[in-house]
Amino acid sequence: MTPSEGTSTVDKTTPPKIDPEHFRRLGHELVDLVSDYLAGIRERPVFRPMKPAERETLIQEVLGETGAHPETIVERFRTAVLPHAMGNGHPRFFGWVNSPPAPIGVLADLLAAAMNPSCAGGDHAAIYVERAAVRWLTEVISFPTEGTMGLLVSGGSVANLIGLAAARHWAAAQDGWSVRGEGLQCGRLPLVLYMSEEGHSCIQRAAELLGLGSGAVHSVPVDERFRMDVLALRAAIAADRASGRRPFCVAASAGTVGTGAIDPLAELADLCATERLWLHVDGAYGAIAAAVPTRRARYSGLEHADSVALDPHKWLSVPVECGCVLVRDGQLLRDAFSLVPPYLRTEPDRGFGGLPWFSEYGVQQTRGFRALKLWMTLQHLGRDGVRGLVGRHIALAQHLAGLVDAAPDLERLAPVELSIVCFRYAPAHLRADDEDLNALNKRVMEEVQASGAAFLTQTTLRGRFALRACILHYATTKADVAALVDVVRETGARLVVEPRKD
Numbered sequence: 300m301t302p303s304e305g306t307s308t309v310d311k312t313t314p315p316k317i318d319p320e321h322f323r324r325l326g327h328e329l330v331d332l333v334s335d336y337l338a339g340i341r342e343r344p345v346f347r348p349m350k351p352a353e354r355e356t357l358i359q360e361v362l363g364e365t366g367a368h369p370e371t372i373v374e375r376f377r378t379a380v381l382p383h384a385m386g387n388g389h390p391r392f393f394g395w396v397n398s399p400p401a402p403i404g405v406l407a408d409l410l411a412a413a414m415n416p417s418c419a420g421g422d423h424a425a426i427y428v429e430r431a432a433v434r435w436l437t438e439v440i441s442f443p444t445e446g447t448m449g450l451l452v453s454g455g456s457v458a459n460l461i462g463l464a465a466a467r468h469w470a471a472a473q474d475g476w477s478v479r480g481e482g483l484q485c486g487r488l489p490l491v492l493y494m495s496e497e498g499h500s501c502i503q504r505a506a507e508l509l510g511l512g513s514g515a516v517h518s519v520p521v522d523e524r525f526r527m528d529v530l531a532l533r534a535a536i537a538a539d540r541a542s543g544r545r546p547f548c549v550a551a552s553a554g555t556v557g558t559g560a561i562d563p564l565a566e567l568a569d570l571c572a573t574e575r576l577w578l579h580v581d582g583a584y585g586a587i588a589a590a591v592p593t594r595r596a597r598y599s600g601l602e603h604a605d606s607v608a609l610d611p612h613k614w615l616s617v618p619v620e621c622g623c624v625l626v627r628d629g630q631l632l633r634d635a636f637s638l639v640p641p642y643l644r645t646e647p648d649r650g651f652g653g654l655p656w657f658s659e660y661g662v663q664q665t666r667g668f669r670a671l672k673l674w675m676t677l678q679h680l681g682r683d684g685v686r687g688l689v690g691r692h693i694a695l696a697q698h699l700a701g702l703v704d705a706a707p708d709l710e711r712l713a714p715v716e717l718s719i720v721c722f723r724y725a726p727a728h729l730r731a732d733d734e735d736l737n738a739l740n741k742r743v744m745e746e747v748q749a750s751g752a753a754f755l756t757q758t759t760l761r762g763r764f765a766l767r768a769c770i771l772h773y774a775t776t777k778a779d780v781a782a783l784v785d786v787v788r789e790t791g792a793r794l795v796v797e798p799r800k801d
């Protein structure tokens with residue numbers, strides 16, 4: 300008998316229904332599975348490459364005509380999916396900007412899915428949870444709350460896109476036209492935005508999506524600390540104006556993805572005020588460190604930004620996906636996006652009305668209950684917990700930098716601003732040859748990744764291949780960063796003497 304026949308004494312239901320007692324039992328088993336998984340992560344390899352057959356089995360799996368039993372499906376998950384995690388749950392994972400999930404956020408996702416509201420708007424609790432969680436985030440980074448509108452989005456890329464869309468709308472309005480009405484097809488002066496050479500690629504993608512073209516992104520050189528060079532920016536703005544272009548926005552970084560550099564926000568805010576440009580700050584990785592008193596001075600000027608992109612699914616460990624955009628002039632953001640078809644019209648405080656709808660401030664109509672995992676994670680941490688978590692990671696990065704500096708065969712390639720350390724394996728006799736070192740370090744990274752002992756990724760700094768370790772795990776210790784250094788040095792020493800296989 301199959302579950303879809305509906306006469307089973309176990310299910311008494313037709314999929315997707317699950318009998319409440321069965322659901323409870325299954326749920327308890329899953330909580331046990333998740334608890335064991337989370338508790339045992341440290342004992343397992345950080346990452347385990349999948350065998351070709353394992354990949355194929357998953358890709359080619361055939362969907363049955365009749366529904367499967369929930370137990371069978373969970374068992375399949377346990378054996379075929381769970382053992383092949385990306386690795387970012389492990390305390391020795393230092394790759395990209397991917398944190399482990401905060402345990403309370405894992406549970407929050409279950410609760411959010413059980414309620415399953417659309418957070419487009421309306422008078423229901425999820426909406427007010429999002430309002431509160433976004434305000435907490437705004438307060439934690441000391442950004443002004445009065446008049447600011449913020450909303451949760453999928454991640455930093457979309458947060459940057461929304462911020463820049465608001466900037467584009469503002470610039471057109473300043474010049475007396477409507478980008479929403481005209482689009483970009485009516486022969487207006489070409490808009491230009493500025494970001495540093497170290498700015499994130501999603502800014503360029505946003506410029507492309509907004510119809511500005513990648514040519515609208517003026518890449519500004521960086522100083523010796525990988526921060527935007529303000530003198531070079533001034534010169535670029537003047538040159539662009541002289542050649543008939545319309546500078547409209549500076550997209551600064553508060554924590555670049557490569558090295559964690561924080562652009563000189565106060566100087567940029569002054570410059571934007573003088574030049575009448577929109578200041579957007581990409582703080583997807585680093586804005587949250589504004590909460591840490593010892594780092595606060597570096598974020599001076601952030602409070603003058605017109606828009607900020609944050610990513611609670613990075614440093615705050617809110618399970619993906621959870622990004623956030625803040626726009627200082629909330630009404631302007633609404634003007635840039637609001638389009639309410641008749642079937643969605645409501646009035647405040649009448650029927651389902653509630654506050655102005657989130658869907659009027661962004662691109663999504665139906666919106667998930669992302670806010671719950673942020674709301675719960677922030678409450679679990681408290682303001683002090685946020686400062687403690689981020690501050691601890693910065694201290695660990697400095698410790699790692701110290702180990703790198705003390706090792707004769709390692710070379711650090713960038714200052715440590717936040718929780719990223721960039722370095723390379725560079726024994727003295729190879730230091731003169733960047734090309735050889737680039738190839739060698741790429742192999743070091745790949746072998747360390749495949750080893751399962753630790754995981755780090757890469758960036759390129761001034762043409763040099765850098766091993767890049769980003770510390771974001773709440774359970775990472777000094778012993779973990781020491782283990783990373785050991786495995787890099789051992790791998791490097793072995794590869795220097797081993798002939799290349801490819």
Ligand SMILES: Cc1ncc(COP(=O)(O)O)c(C=O)c1O
Binds near residue numbers: 395555610
């Ligand atoms: C500085 C910065 N900006 C933007 C992004 C893009 O964020 P997401 O991957 O959440 O879309 C990242 C991702 O690493 C980042 O580090």
